[in-house]
Amino acid sequence: MYVCLCKAITDKQIKDAAYNGATSMRCLNKDLGVATQCGKCAVTAKQILREHKSQV
Ligand code: FES
Incomplete structure (x- = not known):
């Protein structure tokens, strides 16, 4: 399922990032670009x- 439509990021990508050590939104922003556009996915x-x- 897409979580971030602006950057086309799925829940699986977020889970993988968390599994690989992402602990905060800042990490997700930096690693994947989550919530760097409209912010609705935050x-x-x-x-x-x-x-x-x-x-x-
Ligand atoms: Fe993630 Fe817009 S849906 S920044």
């Missing part, structure tokens, strides 16, 4: 990060 991206952290 809430969903944060939620995916949070879910990943709670599973670790």
Whole structure:
């Protein structure tokens, strides 16, 4: 599923980034470019990060 339409980033890419050590939105911004345009995906991206952290 696409999370960030502006940058065409999927939830899987965000999960992979989290698995590889991304711990914050800043990391996701830098690594993938999530939420660097309209910002609408930020809430969903944060939620995916949070879910990943709670599973670790
Ligand atoms: Fe992610 Fe627009 S949907 S920046």
